Amino acid sequence: xxxxxxxxxxxxxxxxxxxxxxxxxxxxxxxxxxxxxxxxxxxxxxxxxxxxxxxxxxxxxxxxxxxxxxxxxxxxxxxxxxxxxxxxxxxxxxxxxxxxxxxxxxxxxxxxxxxxxxxxxxxxxxxxxxxxxxx
Amino acid sequence: xxxxxxxxxxxxxxxxxxxxxxxxxxxxxxxxxxxxxxxxxxxxxxxxxxxxxxxxxxxxxxxxxxxxxxxxxxxxxxxxxxxxxxxxxxxxxxxxxxxxxxxxxxxxxxxxxxxxxxxxxxxxxxxxxxxxxxx
Amino acid sequence: xxxxxxxxxxxxxxxxxxxxxxxxxxxxxxxxxxxxxxxxxxxxxxxxxxxxxxxxxxxxxxxxxxxxxxxxxxxxxxxxxxxxxxxxxxxxxxxxxxxxxxxxxxxxxxxxxxxxxxxxxxxxxxxxxxxxxxx
Amino acid sequence: xxxxxxxxxxxxxxxxxxxxxxxxxxxxxxxxxxxxxxxxxxxxxxxxxxxxxxxxxxxxxxxxxxxxxxxxxxxxxxxxxxxxxxxxxxxxxxxxxxxxxxxxxxxxxxxxxxxxxxxxxxxxxxxxxxxxxxx
Numbered sequence: 001x002x003x004x005x006x007x008x009x010x011x012x013x014x015x016x017x018x019x020x021x022x023x024x025x026x027x028x029x030x031x032x033x034x035x036x037x038x039x040x041x042x043x044x045x046x047x048x049x050x051x052x053x054x055x056x057x058x059x060x061x062x063x064x065x066x067x068x069x070x071x072x073x074x075x076x077x078x079x080x081x082x083x084x085x086x087x088x089x090x091x092x093x094x095x096x097x098x099x100x101x102x103x104x105x106x107x108x109x110x111x112x113x114x115x116x117x118x119x120x121x122x123x124x125x126x127x128x129x130x131x132x133x134x135x
Numbered sequence: 136x137x138x139x140x141x142x143x144x145x146x147x148x149x150x151x152x153x154x155x156x157x158x159x160x161x162x163x164x165x166x167x168x169x170x171x172x173x174x175x176x177x178x179x180x181x182x183x184x185x186x187x188x189x190x191x192x193x194x195x196x197x198x199x200x201x202x203x204x205x206x207x208x209x210x211x212x213x214x215x216x217x218x219x220x221x222x223x224x225x226x227x228x229x230x231x232x233x234x235x236x237x238x239x240x241x242x243x244x245x246x247x248x249x250x251x252x253x254x255x256x257x258x259x260x261x262x263x264x265x266x267x268x269x270x
Numbered sequence: 271x272x273x274x275x276x277x278x279x280x281x282x283x284x285x286x287x288x289x290x291x292x293x294x295x296x297x298x299x300x301x302x303x304x305x306x307x308x309x310x311x312x313x314x315x316x317x318x319x320x321x322x323x324x325x326x327x328x329x330x331x332x333x334x335x336x337x338x339x340x341x342x343x344x345x346x347x348x349x350x351x352x353x354x355x356x357x358x359x360x361x362x363x364x365x366x367x368x369x370x371x372x373x374x375x376x377x378x379x380x381x382x383x384x385x386x387x388x389x390x391x392x393x394x395x396x397x398x399x400x401x402x403x404x405x
Numbered sequence: 406x407x408x409x410x411x412x413x414x415x416x417x418x419x420x421x422x423x424x425x426x427x428x429x430x431x432x433x434x435x436x437x438x439x440x441x442x443x444x445x446x447x448x449x450x451x452x453x454x455x456x457x458x459x460x461x462x463x464x465x466x467x468x469x470x471x472x473x474x475x476x477x478x479x480x481x482x483x484x485x486x487x488x489x490x491x492x493x494x495x496x497x498x499x500x501x502x503x504x505x506x507x508x509x510x511x512x513x514x515x516x517x518x519x520x521x522x523x524x525x526x527x528x529x530x531x532x533x534x535x536x537x538x539x540x
Contacts, residue, residue, distance in 0.1 A: 012440070013294055013433040015287040017341055022283050023193045024166070027159030028418045035417070035477075045417075046477040058158045062197035071287055072440075072451040147305070148298040148429055150422040152476055157418050163283040170282070170342075181342040206422055207305075207316040293463045294436070297429030328428045332467035
């Protein structure tokens with residue numbers, strides 16, 4: 001299991017008229033979480049697309065809203081990989097507020113696509129290598 | 136079962152650098168679908184909040200990405216209620232492209248909250264009444 | 271002078287905790303306005319990029335917020351071209367609410383770029399042709 | 406003159422199919438810049454709304470796009486106040502990329518509104534006090 005935490009503040013454009021972080025924006029928080037986890041492993045998603053020509057489209061996700069987040073809250077995005085990916089990769093997500101309470105939990109499943117021929121491929125070796133020391 | 140369809144075009148600000156409708160935006164499409172379904176029943180979600188002081192926060196949702204949608208695609212948001220809500224309400228969602236192919240499918244579960252005391256309440260009677268003719 | 275009107279409803283994800291249409295979203299409304307004006311002329315911005323390989327990046331814009339727009343308001347986006355473009359193109363924008371009152375006004379200046387070599391080019395002839403009957 | 410800098414990374418949901426930071430999102434970057442400038446002065450915009458019941462709606466803004474920003478760029482938002490506000494407040498904005506080049510420049514003019522009666526008021530004394538040591 002490998003976990004990574006990243007902090008992000010709720011911005012005004014992310015609030016809605018309930019005064020909450022709009023529920024659709026958690027999906028972007030999930031993305032920030034997994035990109036920053038990759039960065040913590042020495043990997044850049046930008047480079048994955050540009051240099052290695054591998055993209056990671058989202059296949060499915062599920063999310064539960066436990067309590068609201070509000071404007072200016074400094075949230076912790078905790079991203080967890082429970083296993084080294086074999087075909088797909090699933091990130092488990094928790095969004096935690098400044099009081100340490102769970103705001104939202106979910107998971108996102110992605111695949112790897114070779115951008116040259118648009119075919120699904122197994123997880124690239126550089127990702128496996130970067131993860132192996134962590135498990 | 137009650138289904139409703141509403142069309143929405145993919146806008147430039149909704150695309151990402153893959154050239155796809157960004158996967159997080161489907162959550163807003165779901166919201167547009169259910170609000171327009173309510174309108175088709177003679178109900179206004181705006182009035183629900185302002186006049187009846189009932190809000191409908193999202194409890195959970197799950198979504199599957201079947202094929203990409205692209206800039207300027209005119210998508211059909213099909214929203215289905217499979218039963219008259221008793222405690223929570225679950226909307227089943229399909230996003231369909233101009234070729235009639237499924238782009239995305241999912242479901243969203245919401246509850247009803249009395250905005251005066253922030254307590255969960257059963258589905259309001261005016262909603263049950265509006266739905267009863269349809270089932 | 272050529273004007274075109276298009277209606278767009280304010281969606282929940284576009285509101286902020288003031289209960290207003292978030293001020294940054296007007297920029298997307300401007301874009302919807304100009305794309306739909308082009309469509310009214312028989313032109314597709316999508317085709318401009320894909321088929322003619324011409325893109326129209328925004329060079330500058332200015333906007334004035336006159337009165338707030340709110341959730342579920344059905345706004346009219348009025349887009350006006352005051353002259354046939356010679357080098358750049360400037361769209362004059364008005365956002366009008368259901369009471370016919372001006373919500374926001376502004377203008378956006380764009381250029382034309384050949385996507386093959388990333389150079390600025392004059393307005394494409396098919397755009398001039400489409401506009402000439404209107405002036 | 407008082408300037409403040411804050412860094413923000415371009416996220417995937419902020420890109421568009423040109424591969425650029427979508428031009429409408431700069432408006433949110435401006436907001437982040439001014440909120441973080443206020444925080445650097447010991448002021449919280451959240452508290453201004455909640456505790457002092459003062460909100461700061463945007464009256465107008467203008468923006469020039471100098472060169473594109475791209476996915477994962479770590480941009481510097483430089484926010485400058487040229488004078489202590491008397492009636493309105495104008496923030497001058499520069500967005501600078503990692504190479505130190507100007508990406509975007511602009512300015513935003515806001516007013517102060519008493520949320521209890523929705524009337525425009527002069528700049529609150531605590532803001533003047535916080536700024537006076539800086540000029």
